[in-house]
Amino acid sequence: MADLFPSELAVINLGLPAFGQDIARQGAAVSSPEWRPPAGGDPATVAALTRMLAWPEAKRQRVAEANREAGKRLVAAQPVAVAVGRALDLVPGMTRKHVLHAGPPLTWERMCGPVRGAVIGGLLFEGLAKTREEAEKLAASGEITFDPCHHHQAVGPMAGIVTASMPVWEIENRAFGNKAYCTLNEGLGKVLRYGAFSQEVIDRLAWMRDELGPALQAAMKSHGPLDMRTLIAQALQMGDEGHNRNRAATSLVIRALGPHLVESDLPKAVVAKVLRFIDGNDHFFLNLSMPSSKAATDAIADIPWSTLIATQARNGTDFGIRLAGLPGRWFTGPATMVDGLYLPGFKAEDAAPDIGDSVITETAGIGGFAMAAAPAIVRFVGGSASDALRFTQQMYEITETENSAYAIPALDFRGTPTGIDVRKVVEKGILPVVNTGIAHKEPGIGMVGAGLVKPPVSAYRNALQAFVETYADK
Amino acid sequence: MDRLIVRKDTYLDSVFLMSISADLGRMDGVQLGQVVLATPANRQLLTGMGFEASTLDSLAPTDLVVALRAADAVVLDAAEKKLAELLARRATSQATEGPRPLGLEGGLQALPGANLALISVPGEYAAYEARKALNAGMHVMVFSDNVSVEDEIALKQEAVRRGRLLMGPDCGTAIVQGVMLGFANKVRRGPIGVVGASGTGTQEVTCLVEKAGFGISQAIGTGGRDLSEKVGALTTLFAIDMLARDPNTKVIVVISKPPAKPVADKVLEALAKAPKPSVVHFVGSNRSDSERSIHFAPDLESAARKAVELAGGKSAPSANPDPALVARERKAMAPQQKWLRGLFTGGTMAAEALAFLRAAGWKIQSNLDHGAAAQSARGHEIIDLGDDEFTRGRPHPMIEPAPRVETLMREAEDPAVGVVLLDVVLGNGSHEDPAGAMIPAIEHARKRARERGGYLPVIASVTGTDGDFQGLARSTAALERAGVVVVGSNIQAARVARAILEEAAHG
Structure with a gap:
């Protein structure tokens, strides 16, 4: 009985703050956390996340185990x-x-x-x-x-x-x-x-x-x-x-x-x-x-049930990702303009959309994910040294594990955040930090700047939806 | 002249946004001021109002959009300035409170022993949050509405599987372990457990129990659809089982709209099996017999009285209308004052009055009859102001009295209105002074009737207790000072209204 009617009610109030204030006034324990719509409020993605939450415990465990395995492989790569x-x-x-x-x-x-x-x-x-x-x-x-x-x-x-x-x-x-x-x-x-x-x-x-x-x-x-x-x-x-x-x-x-x-x-x-x-x-x-990053991430190219991202890449037209649990399938969104600084004589209008396979470094846990190790480049992306720490620290929110081989001095030798979990990306609305160079939109002129990529969230949302659909009946 | 202002990635709760919308709408010269999140539904709403679709289409549900319409740019500029002030005030108060934890996970870190999640987020995200709470082993109350029936069923099945209580969706009222959740009144703890598919029905019963000197063990809300055939009373049955085993509960009260027979049978079977007596009121049914340990009550007040009686208390029979009062009220009415205007904030209160008067042979138009074609000639009317048609984009009338005030102000100009019937619901969640907020409109309507050579009786009941922060005695006294006849329950108010209009018709 104690289980059904807890002797003391302790409430988490999600939504209208007034309800939490009412409960606090009655002297009951209550926490009213800040609330934001999951997945940026996108209905189809929220539905997919909700379906996944409704999976039986054993099935959710399989996902967790597959992700642990994928994370281990990334860290074990040599x-x-x-x-x-x-x-x-x-x-x-x-x-x-x-x-x-x-x-x-x-x-x-x-x-x-x-x-x-x-x-x-x-x-x-x-x-x-x-x-x-x-x-x-x-x-x-x-x-x-x-x-x-x-x-x-x-x-x-x-x-x-x-x-x-x-x-x-x-x-x-x-x-x-x-x-x-x-x-x-x-x-x-x-x-x-x-x-x-x-x-x-x-x-x-x-x-x-x-x-x-x-x-x-x-x-x-x-x-x-x-x-x-x-x-x-x-x-x-x-x-x-x-x-x-x-x-x-x-x-x-x-x-x-x-x-x-x-x-x-x-x-x-x-x-x-x-x-x-x-x-x-x-x-x-x-x-x-x-x-090197490609060799590491290819080891997780086919891990059934895993929601970790095995590939991220762009070609100036599309930004695409592949999941460990959905081998061979690309999920794409439009390549975006890079948010960055320009070399003397160039400006934003000169830039081509985001391009290149180099985002494989972030996928393997370095690059933007290791920004805390490279404060010198933050100025290129218009930030301060503390931003570099913040970028890396935020990536722990969307990754499965940490790579102790890649220790960051400024973070007390904490390993880099490794193994991007598409579910966390979508759920928390935190996109991977990706450093990049900026190409001139006309062929033959070359690099005009550098900055941070804003990956298209649709690629991640579509991948998660496809994952849930694929594994729904398995 | 229209203006759309967009703030990307600015999530604010709907009640706050509605209050800003109201503040903007009250400014001189502003014809329309809507502050909403750019959900698909809201974008459609604004496009329908004639705002620029191309701007709206590019927005995400986490973007804040402000739609302003005014005669000229000066007014628009003033409104935009005011908006910035209102939003900044919120930002300052948040800054002084310090950072809050984020989401259910953050809440669990801040309060690790939490055992109930109260979810009032927009409906499309409620199932997601409820799932997370269930997976974390918590009981859940879903205040949000607009949750699909499929999600409701799946959530309730999961809750039952986990041995957890899932109240709602669209559950407005509960009292668990003496803690009021959502819209609820301050009542003492005692032997009567309530399971209610209706929020205001539960409020009325718990308040009448309190008035009779008894108390409530638990009041569990199930959500309005729980007793539908699809949902099959999953929460009601779970709650009956909880109360049946709860040593502090001596009597179980179940309040619901009349369910389909197979569902009713299941519920009655569970009650019959419980080792304690029970009272059942199906709103709209006047059944008053008993079978096995189950006693049917024909109205909310009777349900409360019967429960008190079964718990060992004594209660006087329900008061019939005082003939002297009826005579006094109808004396000065003009001959053309023939029709009732029931203006309700509580859906169950409206349904109770409607059922009672229809059983007495009255023809009444009501928005509770969804889909019924409106009659061209107006007669008796009972309006539930909590219905979607009134609440779209604005708070429930229990929180925001303006829609009912406006309606009454309009009715004040109709010489054929004979009696105005009101409910006034106090308690947590309700407006800070629901009685006081109505008084100017009541006084105006009565004055207009006098100016036309008539007299307008206004009959009300107040659902509340003296423990409520608005105060039952204070609210009642304020209404009475304005000439309102205040009686002890919603059903009594309906009886008085009936007596006055029937006597007027015959006299």
């Missing part, structure tokens, strides 16, 4: 750089007629300016077309297979274009045996990933294919596997977050590979050029942190 080689030789399913791009699937017709420019550049680089016009005609002809990098165990920054003869990093997740690939970073300014395809861009790609790639390949062979987890952990303690700031990690790579380059049979001039090239590009390491 990404190791093992080689540099040609995309055609290493990337699964790659052919000479394939052009891989960033983000969810996309047709030529729907591609934004920078992606089109990069496609043109890629076709010129491969010698499949001689002129821009020829390249455009070929791209529209249906002869070329456009595929997301993500469908080939790969990732690409910004436009993310990968063609057959480009050199790529090969990363192996030693804990689970899966591999991931990414091109080499071209540097800043007029570069393919921002949609540039002038002769200077094509020439650089050719040099990367002919000298940089083979040089790194030789250095890697001599050095042996390069442990990415250790390297990223060190970089986080040196002010990087692994997405928008890669200065520390890039330096660490030079330290590791420098002696091996020098000891190689390469001509002195080539070694010097390679080292200068890496030194001149603070983002050199981005193309290692991205496939």
Whole structure:
């Protein structure tokens, strides 16, 4: 009986504050928390969340267990750089007629300016077309297979274009045996990933294919596997977050590979050029942190019952996510404009919508999620050092676990928030913090700024609704 | 001239928003002032009023939208300034209170032993919050309405499975362990347990029990649909079982609209099995017999009297109208004053009066007959001002007397109105002075009748106790000073009204 009529009533009053005041006046225990509509008030999403709450205990337990497992796998990941080689030789399913791009699937017709420019550049680089016009005609002809990098165990920054003869990093997740690939970073300014395809861009790609790639390949062979987890952990303690700031990690790579380059049979001039090239590009390491993150998240690409996010990616047209529990299905919303600061001479009107696979870093628990480790970059996104702490701290609200390998000094060496739970994202209305660069909307101009992404909430809501629908009768 | 003002991601509770809307609407020159959250329903409402659809369509349910209409921009500017002040006042008071915990989880962290969740969020989110509360092992009272019957059934099944009480949805009144929840009156604790599908019905019965010197063990609200065939009395049966086993409850009272036979049978079976006597009042039914341990009461007052009697008390029979009073009231009425205007804030009070007068052979128009075509000629009318048609976008008339005041002000101009019949409901949740708020309109209506050479009797009952913060004695005295005949219960008021108008017709 005591159970049914508790001896003392203690009330949580959700909604009208006056009711709570009435109860308090009677001397009864009451808490009147602040209340906001769940899921931003979206009726279909609230209905899905309510259905999920109504699942039998055993079923809800399965979700919790699947998420625990997925979180464990992300934390256990051991990404190791093992080689540099040609995309055609290493990337699964790659052919000479394939052009891989960033983000969810996309047709030529729907591609934004920078992606089109990069496609043109890629076709010129491969010698499949001689002129821009020829390249455009070929791209529209249906002869070329456009595929997301993500469908080939790969990732690409910004436009993310990968063609057959480009050199790529090969990363192996030693804990689970899966591999991931990414091109080499071209540097800043007029570069393919921002949609540039002038002769200077094509020439650089050719040099990367002919000298940089083979040089790194030789250095890697001599050095042996390069442990990415250790390297990223060190970089986080040196002010990087692994997405928008890669200065520390890039330096660490030079330290590791420098002696091996020098000891190689390469001509002195080539070694010097390679080292200068890496030194001149603070983002050199981005193309290692991205496939490392991809190798980690691919280990949760198929975990039935899990609501963790396995992929986030955008292509300048769509922002898409995939869930561990719904393998192979993309949920997309329109790519949004980035909220950020612009380089001198550029303004918001110049920007292309949000683009690139680099959000894989946040999906794996670094990047924006590790912002507290990189106070130096907060100014780029218009904030203060305390904002950096706040961004990371808020991400613990929507993640499954913490990665103790990636400890943040400013948070007393607390591990980075890891494993984004789509249900928490939707329920709490807290979207993942994503750092990013901003591309010019016209092909070929390059980076114009950097800032924070506002992912489209519809992608997350649709994913959750599909999850509930899929597992409703299981 | 229209103006739409949008504040993105600004959630504020509906009662506060309605009070701001009312403040804006009262400003000189403002033809329309609506402050609402941009839910699909509200967006449709504003589009229907002629506000710009393209702006509204882009909004989310967490966005605040203010729709203003006035003759010129000067008035609109003034209204916008006033709005900023009203919202800022709220912000300041929140700032001084310090940060509040967020949501049910935050509440549980602040009050870990919490065992009941009182949910009054907008209906579309109520099932979600109720689920979370049930999953956390709590009892739940859902005050919110607009919850689908499917959600209601699923929630109630889950509550039963967990051995938890789920009151509502649309449950306005409960008293649990002596704590008043929602709209309820201050009554002493005692041997009578009430299970009510109707809020004001429960209030009337608990107050009459208090007047008779007895008290209430628990008053459990079930929500208006609980005894429908679909829901099958899940909460009523659960509550009867709780009260049957509760050592502090000696008598069980059940109040509901007349349910379908199979549901009624289940409820009566449960009552018959309980080891204590019970009283049942089906609002609108005048059944007054007994079967097994169950005693049927023909009205709310009889239900209270019977319960007191079964608990060992004595109660005088219900007062019949005092002939002298009836004669006094009808003496100065003009011959054309033929019709009753029953203006009720409590739905059950309206239904009780309607059933009683119809049983006496009266033809009455009422908005309680949903879907019935309105007659062109006006006769007797009983209006439930708590009905959706009056409450859309504004608070319930028990909180906000304005709709009834406005209605009475209009009726004051109708020379054919013979008697005005009112309910006045006190207690937690109600307006701070429901009697006082009506008095100017009552005095005006009586004055207009006198100016036309007649006299307007106003008959009222006050549902409340002296423990209520508005005060039963104080409210009654104020009404009487204004010339209102105040009697001891809603059914007595209906009887007096009937006597006056029937005598007038015959005399």
